[in-house]
Amino acid sequence: MLALTLLAAPVAGQVASFTVTGDAIEAPLDGLQGDPVRGEAVVRNRETANCLICHAIPDTAERFMGEIGPPLAGVGSRLSPGQIRLRVVDPTLWNPQAIMPAYHRTEGLVRVDPRYRDHPVLSAQEVEDVVAYLSALEAPRR
Amino acid sequence: MTRGGWALLPLLALLLGAAEIRPTSEYLSPEIRAAQEDPSRHPGWLWVEEGEALWRRGEPSCATCHGNIAGMAGVAARYPMVAADGTLLDLEGRIERCRTQHQGEPAFGRESDALLALTAAVALQSRGMPVAVATDGPAASFLEEGRRFYETRQGQLNLSCGQCHDDNAGRRLRGDVISNGLGTGYPAYRLEWNTMGSLHRRLRACSLGVRAEQLPLGSREYLALELFLASRANGLPVEAPGLRR
Ligand code: HEC
Ligand code: HEC
Ligand code: HEC
Numbered sequence: 317m318l319a320l321t322l323l324a325a326p327v328a329g330q331v332a333s334f335t336v337t338g339d340a341i342e343a344p345l346d347g348l349q350g351d352p353v354r355g356e357a358v359v360r361n362r363e364t365a366n367c368l369i370c371h372a373i374p375d376t377a378e379r380f381m382g383e384i385g386p387p388l389a390g391v392g393s394r395l396s397p398g399q400i401r402l403r404v405v406d407p408t409l410w411n412p413q414a415i416m417p418a419y420h421r422t423e424g425l426v427r428v429d430p431r432y433r434d435h436p437v438l439s440a441q442e443v444e445d446v447v448a449y450l451s452a453l454e455a456p457r458r
Numbered sequence: 459m460t461r462g463g464w465a466l467l468p469l470l471a472l473l474l475g476a477a478e479i480r481p482t483s484e485y486l487s488p489e490i491r492a493a494q495e496d497p498s499r500h501p502g503w504l505w506v507e508e509g510e511a512l513w514r515r516g517e518p519s520c521a522t523c524h525g526n527i528a529g530m531a532g533v534a535a536r537y538p539m540v541a542a543d544g545t546l547l548d549l550e551g552r553i554e555r556c557r558t559q560h561q562g563e564p565a566f567g568r569e570s571d572a573l574l575a576l577t578a579a580v581a582l583q584s585r586g587m588p589v590a591v592a593t594d595g596p597a598a599s600f601l602e603e604g605r606r607f608y609e610t611r612q613g614q615l616n617l618s619c620g621q622c623h624d625d626n627a628g629r630r631l632r633g634d635v636i637s638n639g640l641g642t643g644y645p646a647y648r649l650e651w652n653t654m655g656s657l658h659r660r661l662r663a664c665s666l667g668v669r670a671e672q673l674p675l676g677s678r679e680y681l682a683l684e685l686f687l688a689s690r691a692n693g694l695p696v697e698a699p700g701l702r703r
Binding site for chain 2: 384
C-alpha cells in the first residue's frame with residue numbers, strides 16, 4: 317500500500333536538474349550518454365515527441381513534415397550540443413515567446429490532460445538521445 | 459530562413475499588428491474546397507436532407523412554428539448568442555431548447571445524428587452570409603472569457619490557440635494546413651471522422667493535440683471560446699456544412 321502511494325505521487329525525479337549557461341545546458345542530463353540511433357527513433361515517434369509535426373528532417377520517405385519550426389538539417393553545425401539540449405528541455409528558458417513545446421518540464425503548465433500531468437514528454441535519457449542525433453544531423457549536400 | 463529570422467517571427471507579427479484573418483475556405487485544398495460547394499460530392503448533404511425531413515416531423519413540428527426552413531436564413535450567423543435568461547447558447551443549444559421546451563420531447567443529445575442534421579440544415583440557410591455575432595451587452599463577459607482561453611498557453615505542449623491559428627496560419631502541421639480556426643464551417647463532415655461532427659468535437663481534438671484537458675461538448679468554456687472564435691469571424695461568410703480532411 318505504501319509503495320503504491322509512493323509510485324502514484326508526482327515524482328520530482330522525473331525531471332533532471334540542470335544549470336543554464338547563456339542559451340545552453342552544457343552538462344548532459346543526469347550525466348547520461350546519448351545514442352543517435354535511439355534519438356532518431358524518438359524524433360520520428362508520432363506518439364511521443366512527434367517533432368516532425370512541426371519540423372522537417374532530410375528524408376524523402378517521410379510524406380508529411382511540418383513547417384512551424386525551422387528545418388532541422390544541419391542544426392548540429394548551427395548550434396552546440398548544449399544549445400540543442402536547452403531548446404529540447406525548455407526553449408522558453410532562452411526565449412519566453414518560443415512556440416516550441418518544452419520536452420523536459422512539468423512545472424508552470426496549465427490545464428494539462430490528467431494522463432500526462434507531472435510527466436515530462438521526454439525522459440532525461442530520451443533528451444540525451446535526441447541531442448546526440450541532432451548534433452550529428454548533416455545539412456543536405458548541394 | 460535563418461535561425462534569427464525564425465526567432466523574430468512572433469515579433470514581426472506584433473509589428474504588423476493583428477494577424478490577418480481569412481475565410482476558412484481559402485485554406486482548404488482545391489479538391490476539398492470544390493467538393494464543399496458540390497452537394498453531389500459532399501457527404502454532409504445526407505445530414506442536411508435528414509435535417510430537412512426532421513424539420514417537418516413531430517407534433518408540433520419545427521415547421522409548425524417557424525414555417526419553411528428557408529426562413530432560418532441569417533440565424534446561424536448570429537450564434538452563439540446570449541438568451542433572454544442569460545444563458546450562452548450555440549445553435550445546437552438553441553435547437554435543443556425548442557426540442558425540449560416547445561416540442562416537449564427529450565433532448566436529442568450533443569453529437570447525435572439528429573441534432574447534427576437539424577443544425578446543418580438550419581446553418582445551410584445562412585451559407586455565404588456574413589457572421590454577425592453580438593459582442594457587447596450580456597455577451598461581453600463571455601467574450602472576454604473566450605479570449606482568455608484562446609490566449610492561454612495550455613496542455614503539456616504549452617501552446618495557445620493563437621500560436622497556431624494566428625502566428626502559424628497557412629503553414630503545415632504535418633499534413634494539415636493551419637487555418638485561422640474560425641468554426642464557420644461547423645457542423646462539418648470530416649473524412650478522418652467518417653461522419654458529421656460539431657465544432658466542440660473539433661475543439662476537443664485541438665485540446666488533445668496539445669495534451670490539454672478535453673472539456674465536455676457544450677461546456678461553458680467551449681461555448682465562450684466559440685463566441686470568441688465567431689467574433690474573430692465577424693463579417694466573414696458562414697461556410698457550414700463544411701467538408702474537412
Ligand atoms: C509545435 C511545434 C514544434 C514541435 C512539436 C517541435 N518544435 Fe522544435 N521548434 C519549433 C519552433 C517554432 C522553433 C523556433 C523557435 C521557437 O519559436 O520556438 C523550434 C526550434 C527548434 C530547434 C532550434 C533550431 C534552430 O536552428 O535554431 C531545435 C534544435 C528543435 N526545435 C528541435 C525539436 C525537437 C528535437 C523536437 C521534438 C522533440 C521539436 N523541435 C518539436 C517548433 C516545434
Ligand atoms: C411551439 C413552437 C416552436 C416549435 C415547435 C419549435 N420552435 Fe424554435 N423557436 C420558437 C420560439 C418561440 C423561438 C424564439 C425563442 C424562444 O422564445 O424560445 C424559437 C427559436 C428558434 C431558433 C432561434 C431563432 C433565432 O432567431 O435566434 C431556432 C434555430 C429554432 N427555434 C429552431 C427550431 C427547431 C430546429 C425546431 C424543431 C426541432 C423548433 N425550433 C421547434 C418556437 C418553436
Ligand atoms: C499545435 C497547433 C494547434 C493548436 C495549439 C490549436 N489548434 Fe486548432 N487546429 C490545428 C490544426 C492543424 C487544425 C486543422 C486544420 C485547420 O482547419 O486549421 C485545427 C483546426 C481547428 C478548428 C477547425 C477549423 C475548421 O474550419 O475546420 C478550430 C475551430 C480550431 N482549430 C480552434 C482551436 C482552438 C480554439 C484552439 C485552442 C484551444 C486550438 N485550435 C489550438 C492546430 C492547432
